Amino acid sequence: MRLFEGTPWDRPPRCERCGELEADCECPPPPKQWLAPEKQQARLRVEKRKKGKVVTVIAGLSPEESDLPSLLARLKDTCGAGGAVKDEALELQGRHLERVRDVLVQMGYRVV
Numbered sequence: 001m002r003l004f005e006g007t008p009w010d011r012p013p014r015c016e017r018c019g020e021l022e023a024d025c026e027c028p029p030p031p032k033q034w035l036a037p038e039k040q041q042a043r044l045r046v047e048k049r050k051k052g053k054v055v056t057v058i059a060g061l062s063p064e065e066s067d068l069p070s071l072l073a074r075l076k077d078t079c080g081a082g083g084a085v086k087d088e089a090l091e092l093q094g095r096h097l098e099r100v101r102d103v104l105v106q107m108g109y110r111v112v
Helices: 068-079 097-107
Strands: 041-048 054-059 083-086 089-093
Touching (some): 054 097, 068 083, 068 089
Antiparallel strands (some): 041 054, 054 089
């Protein structure tokens, strides 16, 4: 007799939607739920990098609850600058504090 025989831990896991074994299930994954912009707070700052380069940093947004790549794409288009997602923060090349603040407030984010 096995230790967990006949208990839920002895049975193979099943899909909650279709009831099939998880290995045989063909259900599509559930859609990602993003946190509303009104419930998030963005912190803006300007940093000076090597060789005098200036970068606008948007921090405080959760990467698990926000679509950071699409937000970065919108900010890059608005500012006409390059940028990247680094260390759970968005970085835009150049000093774009006011423009970024206006776009984020328009989208519904709380900006500090």
